[in-house]
Amino acid sequence: MSETSSAADLLRRHAEHEYAGELDALARHDERPRPPGWRLSPQAVVTYLMGGTLADGSVVRPKYVGERRLMETAVATLCTDRALLLLGVPGTAKTWVAEHLAAAISGDSTLLVQGTAGTGEEALRYGWNYARLIAEGPSRAALVASPMLRAMERGAIARVEELTRMPADVQDTLITVLSEKSLPIPELGAEVQARRGFNVIATANNRDRGVNELSSALKRRFNVVVLPTPATAEQELEIVRRRVAELGEALAIPAEPPALEEIRRVVTVFRELREGRTEDGRTKLKQPTGTMSTAEAISVVGSGLALAAHFGDGRLRADEIAPSLIGAVVKDPVQDDVVWREYLETVVKERDGWRDLYRACRALG
The missing domain is CATH 1.20.920 (Histone Acetyltransferase; Chain A)
Incomplete structure (x- = not known):
């Protein structure tokens, strides 16, 4: 089966593939400064989210309908060393916005950790291929990288869905990642340091407050953007x-x-x-x-x-x-x-x- 026909058979394509034409057009016309590791400038990322018409007449469809300033604030946060927490009631497009931000900035929205009550530390850090671990002992080849670790190595955006659904001790795994921009691997006596372009977008529901509240130390690592229900x-x-x-x-x-x-x-x-x-x-x-x-x-x-x-x-x-x-x-x-x-x-x-x-x-x- 050809790549084209395979893509046509997908029920839902990732944002970077579904809107590849718009992202390419924005990149061609984007003459503003781009932060290290970014595929588009912050202004172009906001245009991708809010929609607009480019100089050659290309139309960029809106991905988010709401206050432009909210998207500007979210994008500006990701330009800094602070992570972004999208907060709101269920159904306010938090996941949708996070996916499109990752697609526009990194060209890859798939570095995703889904938070649940059963999410373990390995989902945010790393796991092991136990067959290789037993046969060869601890080695980088036996290590199974998490989406977070891969994002750090590539200098890309990692996404964490439903952060407050994770147990508190698992949440706190992020503290070192967000503050030191590194992930220790003590079994190998090594660490992975994040490349430029790395950052984290997390989502959480207002109604989940009290489920697994973020620690004060973790809260300080995030800038919060609240996505409201539509105003009108x-x-x-x-x-x-x-x-x-x-x-x-x-x-x-x-x-x-x-x-x-x-x-x-x-x-x-x-x-x-x-x-x-x-x-x-x-x-x-x-x-x-x-x-x-x-x-x-x-x-x-x-x-x-x-x-x-x-x-x-x-x-x-x-x-x-x-x-x-x-x-x-x-x-x-x-x-x-x-x-x-x-x-x-x-x-x-x-x-x-x-x-x-x-x-x-x-x-x-």
Whole structure:
């Protein structure tokens, strides 16, 4: 199988491959100073994230819709010796932004450590090929490098997802890496020193505070950028529209592009339940236990589009939106069900032009 056909068969390509054309165009037109080890200047990295039109007419699509200053702050942090911590509630594009930052700066977004309760120190440091270790004893050939160690050797960006999910003693493995820019290997009497261009982008959820809080020593090694939920309905609408269009293309869903009005209704429901009040501010609402994030709104519209394509006439309507919408709201079958039924009867039922959505949701119980 050829490399081209193999790439075409991938369900999701890494950012540096999916947007290779834009990254190449930015590199060609980038005349500003680049920090050591960077493939683009900080200004070009921000343009890659926020979108723009280059001198030759090439269009760079926005990867992040929000305040430009947040992205400038994130990129400026990575120019220094401080690591970057992207903080926010689930679904605020922390992982998405981290991936694209690594792709634009290093050309490689795959040096990733996924934080879980079971993540061990070897995920941040190194492990061993035990067959070689037993046969040959400790040697560099027997050492299995972690993504962090490989990033240090290459002078690239390492990513750590869900940092606060890791046990505290594993988190603190990062202290030496971030302060000394080196990783000791005492078994070999050696160390790996980071090359220029190395840095770390970590993500954490606001709602995870108290799970495994960062130590004071580790907190001092990070600059924190908080990614908020979209400030306005129009901003959130644009995010959902763009991502659903990209997903529909990537997954080859044979349906019409979703009508803007259907997306607007989903976004309105999500924003009202998330904020605990109707958009006109007149009615207070109970809030569900879930985050009602933009990422979930994208999933609701995407699932509806798939239903319309494969079990309908290809046009997205309330009947296709309702199942995923209810699933997104009702995470707790007791508490959230009460919240949803009250919202359905007091808001959706009474809102002009929403009777079809009311009927579709009622039909599903």
